[in-house]
Amino acid sequence: MDAELIAMQLFSGVALGAILVMVALGLSIIFGMLGVVNFAHGALFMVGAYAGLYVATLTGSFWWGMLIAPLAVGAFGMLIERVLIRPLYKRSVDDPLLLTFGLGYVLVESVRIGFGNEGMPFPTPPELAGVADLGIGYFPIYRLFVVGVVAVVLVLLWLGLEKTRFGLIVRAGARDPQIMRVLGVDVAKVWLMVFGLGVGLTALGGVLAAPMRSVDPEMGALVLAEAFVVTVIGGMGSLVGAVVAGLLIGIAVSMTALFAPEMATIVMFALMALVLLIRPQGLFGKPGRA
Amino acid sequence: MTSNGPTSGLPALRITRRHALAGLAAGTATLAMPGLLRAQADTIRIGFPTPLTGPYAAEAKDQVRSAELAVKLVNDKGGIGGRKVELLVRDDKMNAGEAATRTLELIEKEKVHAVVGSLSSAVQLAINEVTRARGVIFVSISQSDTINEVKDFSRVTFHEALNPHMTTAAVAKHSFKPGMKIAYLVADYAFGHEILRGFKRAQAAIGAESVGEILHPIGAPDYSTFMPRLRAMKPDILCICNFGRDQANSIKQAVDFGLNKQAKIVVPVLLYTQRLGIGAEAYEGVIGGANYYWKLQDTLPSAKAFNDAYKAAYAGAYPTDYGAYGFTGMSSLLLAMEKAGGTDTDKVVAALENLTYDVAKGPQHYRKCDHQSVQSVLVLQSKAKADTPDQADPFRILAVEPASEDILRSCAELGFPS
Missing domain, CATH: 3.40.50.2300 (Response regulator)
Structure with missing residues (x-):
């Protein structure tokens, strides 16, 4: 077992974790601000991938797909919040959970009716095809690109939340929506934006993942399970937690695949169990919150 | 996470209609329409x-x-x-x-x-x-x-x-050579295990050697974490023993990682639908078995x-x-x-x-x-894009192993009394 192989494996893990980070971030933002556990998140990841494929096919360019699909699906997410979820805020926390759970099924079946059960290939954009020599080994250029895009999105997100007025309102709204209302802030509008943002992030994750693994109606189910593991490990509602845990899971799965491939799937759940035992609120979570 | 698809919803409707029809027929018009009843029953x-x-x-x-x-x-x-x-x-x-x-x-x-x-x-x-x-x-x-x-x-x-035994024997016969190093990527369930067993039996008979086996979960979307290790095994043949969407995804990702430049990719069954979906580039040169390919029409009425x-x-x-x-x-x-x-x-x-x-x-x-x-077993190879003027004809038939009981395990080996 040489050092180059281990370094390559680490890097594969980071690339794998990058997609997870996108999905878990959206899940975590929505839970952290709105208190909604979005069970349709995996299905929206899948819808993002199909939307990306649709736009890319229509325009003949992957770039338009990558740009338009997250915006369109994000807008669709805002519609979901406004029409379906908002009436449930005053009810028990289970209601939005059940609603999104059902919505996930509706989305999967709708895609099956519209695009078929068997899935579709999503070609790697030609300008990003091929392998790059990293010095430690060869790595697909497209996967490097994905890591880059996720890094840029994270920086933009951080700037948006820390340096803008909207970010300030969002952070304050998450702490104490009551006071925000008293101060005259339209909290409903902030939540609408936040839900759209969270959905847009997972849709972008879907578009980015599609050229690596093609698209199919079931692609969201596994991702949702993984994203939940990430948010539990990172701490429900913690954005830093989602990023750190996403990369951690990617690396853990990748390193396990090197030494004991059969255990690669189970390791993330083992890790989650361990975190729940030692630190139930997650690595970056605040105690008392879920 | 799947639900009752539209396909599983339809039959329920059919039951209701049938019951309604049968009830109607039995209740009101048994004598008048015996033909209808019999048609249903028959x-x-x-x-x-x-x-x-x-x-x-x-x-x-x-x-x-x-x-x-x-x-x-x-x-x-x-x-x-x-x-x-x-x-x-x-x-x-x-x-x-x-x-x-x-x-x-x-x-x-x-x-x-x-x-x-x-x-x-x-x-x-x-x-x-x-x-x-x-x-x-x-x-x-x-x-x-x-x-x-x-x-x-x-x-x-x-x-x-x-069956996996006859498929792998035919594929190995036309792709494995003595002394070759073979790495296996295998779907972790009955089919994958049986295919692996078949290939290793054929490999031993031919005189090739296995340099490693990696099991992956069925339906896995991502194979990237297996690729550095498969590459490090330095195989002459990368034998991918899975099926359906998994085959297309794992072949595409192996090619993304450049493994096809280092090793020839061999699969138990070369899937027409998956090849058409993913495209000629990823599948170029891949060898696999098949029960049928439409080009058989050139020789078979x-x-x-x-x-x-x-x-x-x-x-x-x-x-x-x-x-x-x-x-x-x-x-x-x-x-x-x-x-x-x-x-x-x-x-x-x-x-x-x-x-x-x-x-x-x-x-x-x-x-x-x-x-x-x-029955016969076909061994096919996926053609390069340039060699595929007809989109519907992506494969070349390398060999047809004729239908014969000789390519099956004997009845005695299966445990049947002779």
Whole structure:
């Protein structure tokens, strides 16, 4: 077992974790601000991938797909919040959970009716095809690109939340929506934006993942399970937690695949169990919150 | 996380309609319309469980289309002994429990006369358990070695698909060379394990060596974490032992990581639908086995007839490998019913055991001891994009191993008394 192989494996893990980070971030933002556990998140990841494929096919360019699909699906997410979820805020926390759970099924079946059960290939954009020599080994250029895009999105997100007025309102709204209302802030509008943002992030994750693994109606189910593991490990509602845990899971799965491939799937759940035992609120979570 | 698909919703409607119809007929017009009642009762009903949703959905869809074609051709000629044939398709979601439930339902509620179908070695064994216990004929069209062995043998089960033993022997014969180093990436379930066992048996006979085996979960979307290690094994052949969407995804990712520059990629079954989906670049040079390829029509009149009928029924599309199983399996059953003069299980079993049929790929027959269909095995190679002027013709036939009991494990090895 040489050092180059281990370094390559680490890097594969980071690339794998990058997609997870996108999905878990959206899940975590929505839970952290709105208190909604979005069970349709995996299905929206899948819808993002199909939307990306649709736009890319229509325009003949992957770039338009990558740009338009997250915006369109994000807008669709805002519609979901406004029409379906908002009436449930005053009810028990289970209601939005059940609603999104059902919505996930509706989305999967709708895609099956519209695009078929068997899935579709999503070609790697030609300008990003091929392998790059990293010095430690060869790595697909497209996967490097994905890591880059996720890094840029994270920086933009951080700037948006820390340096803008909207970010300030969002952070304050998450702490104490009551006071925000008293101060005259339209909290409903902030939540609408936040839900759209969270959905847009997972849709972008879907578009980015599609050229690596093609698209199919079931692609969201596994991702949702993984994203939940990430948010539990990172701490429900913690954005830093989602990023750190996403990369951690990617690396853990990748390193396990090197030494004991059969255990690669189970390791993330083992890790989650361990975190729940030692630190139930997650690595970056605040105690008392879920 | 799947739910009842639209495909599994339809049959429920059909039950209601049938019950309503039967009730109406019985209640008000029994004397006036005895013909209607008899037509309902006399229909030959065949259950068809297959994974319409999930990673093998594309192949399952082809199975259904070809099976429907076989039924249509028989019905167009007036059915069997004047009885129409009806196909009842169910989504087994590639889950053994779901498949067993659906099969039981088909037998108990729908009163099917026989079951054809399945597309997963593990799931077909679950169906086999049910049909064996109920004494209902089952024609399996999914690969399995276990189903041939004496402990799983059922008097009423016939295995139309190739089995991993014969497939891997043929593929290895035309791709492995003495001294070659072979790395295996294997789907971690019955089919993958049986394929791996078959390849390693062939590999030992040829004098090649294994440099590593990696198991992956069925339906896995990402294979990137296995690639650095597979590359480090420095194989001459990367043997990818999985199926359906998994095959396309793992081949594409192996190529993304440049493994095809270092090793030749070999698969047990080279899937037509997946190759058309993913494109020529990823599959270029990949070698694999097949039960059927439409180009057989150049030498076989039965393949030509099958292709023509299929193209006429499905807007000019060509039948696929796993699709052909739906046709050959269903046709063998219908031919046997024709010979037996109906649906009496014992008579149909006897007819199947004595049947020689050539409906798409040359002569086939079911071996007496294990009911395995003795048939030819094709070895194919995916062509480069530049060599594929006809999009519908992506493969080159490297070899056709003729139908012979010599390519099967002997009855004695399977545990049958000689």
